[in-house]
Amino acid sequence: MIEFDSSESQRLKTQHQLDQLKSQQERNKLGQFATPTELAQEIMEYARTIFAPDLPIRFIDPAFGTGAFYSSLLKVFPITQIAEARGFEIDPIYGQAAVKLWQGYKLNLQLRDFTKSVPPISEKKKNNLLICNPPYVRHHHLSKAEKQRLQILSEQVTGIKLSQQAGLYGHFLCLSHAWLAENGLAGWLIPGEFMDVNYGQGIRKYLLTRVTLLRIHRFDPKQTQFNDALVSSAIVWFKNSSPPTNHKAEFTYGGTLTHPATTKTIAVQELSSTTKWNKLFLLPTLAVRISSPEKHKDRAPLQLQSASANVERVPLSYLFDIKRGLATGANSFFILDSNKVSQYQIPTEFLRPILPNARYLPHSEIHADENGNPIMLPSLFLLACNLPEKEVEANYPSLWKYLQMGVSAGINTRFLCRNRNPWYSQEKRLPCMFICTYMGRQSPKGETPFRFILNHSKALVTNSYLILYPRPMLAEVLSHHSEMVRLVWQGLTSISANTFIEEGRVYGGGLHKVEPKELANIPVDNIFSLLHNHPIPIQKQLFYEA
Secondary structure, eight states: OHHHHHHHHHHHHHHHHHHTTSOHHHHHHHTOOOOOHHHHHHHHHHHHHHSOTTSOEEEEESSOTTTHHHHHHHHHSOGGGEEEEEEEOOOHHHHHHHHHHTTTSSOEEEOSOGGGSOOOSSGGGSEEEEEEOOOOOOGGGSOHHHHHHHHHHHHHHHSOOOOTTOOHHHHHHHHGGGTEEEEEEEEEEEEGGGGTSGGGHHHHHHHHHTSEEEEEEEOOTTSOSOTTOOOOEEEEEEESSOOOTTOEEEEEESSOSSSOSEEEEEEHHHHHTOSOSGGGGTOSSSOOOOOOGGGGGGOOOEEEEOSSOEEEEOBGGGTEEEEEOBOOSOHHHHEEEHHHHHHHTOOGGGEEEBOOOGGGOSSSEEOBOTTSOBSSSOOEEEEOOOSOHHHHHHHOHHHHHHHHHHHHTTGGGSHHHHTSSSTTOOOOOOOOSEEEEOEEEOOTTOOOSOOEEEEOSOOBOBTTEEEEEEOHHHHHHHHHOTTHHHHHHHHHHTSOHHHHHHHSEEEGGGEEEOOHHHHHTSBOHHHHHHHHTSSSOOOHHHHHOO
């Protein structure tokens, strides 16, 4: 024990020193988030409870780092049970330090890219215990060629094609299948996002069809496991064997891995028909089957399938087309306040009012003056011009001078700008009465982390908002019965926090996010109830047929 404590103390000291050599931004890009000692040990303690006590251990960690899991392996399991240990580390800075730290131990540590390593063919040389915290590298930090290489390899190993938006951790999980012995045990510390997002579908399919899913523990998002990363973590346990008939997996939430706050057992069959797994940690029902909004062509109502009843649900997509707000590519250049408009003498015909970020909105109802500009708010304007450069230079010298400032600053070479013609034009968006914030934190009182805003002005919004354009049927109703606008807004604002949370996604620190497709799936029967109670009732069936 004394020897272990000394080794672990030295490892932590080394880890801290190495982390200081890189900026937070560099480590974020490389997905390098070291596993805390307490968490690594708790994961290994749990592994001991489900690993055969008399079976020699052939351990592997495909993303070794300085060896947090190997250190815990040595502490938790009898040294006589550890037959061999293997690790991979692509970063030579951490890898060389790890080699020095663990010299003299029964460890085969290779300083190379795990995804380019050749797995053993012999079953006897494969590993029966895999514990890993893989690099959390988002897809946009991978080149197109690298994405294609990983995608092809993952499909060759598992028969499952991951999305090109899948993070590197998903490919680590799939490629490790070739290294894991039959009935071998695997424990993965990965972001919980895979349970909700579309690009996690391949990982979910792998867990349900290629292995026997044993347990998923989701940590409370408000209690991040890493001090240097806002990521909502989950631990996934599975055995490398085909799932038996009628198999059930354990879903635990909150607390710790050893002492979770809640525990549920869910049939794999139910998981197969559930598009979002994170809601299963919170719902009392077994599963929810929800069709994609794009598939509502027949306008049939959705069905909530649970252990007790089938409940009709009407999604928000029946009433609204939901889009993101404007992505300018450079808000600081294209969004101007009154002082800048005056200073640079920007012609008013190229300016459109735009709302500030939601944190600058003291109220959720935006009133307008006689010109449609929002009142009681900072005056902000979007610069939007579709005229060719030669015409601007000839006829609008002050605007041309301002645009040249953007060229000097490299604004025209940014991704969004260089893909527009001209580079200073903007996406086409119309003002909308109903807008919604798409990120936020739940209040201590349990209020929804999102705000629905009623916009009476002609102001546009940036992509920090989602825009809800009424579908033709609803638009016609509102045009003839303007008093219903407030009823619809009332219905939107009364959507519960749990409903949002079930459909959206959550990140470390309790930061909630909802994408357009997720917002489109939120049930809004309460809006129909309000409309139905109006003196001129509106029936759901009218919208199914629209």
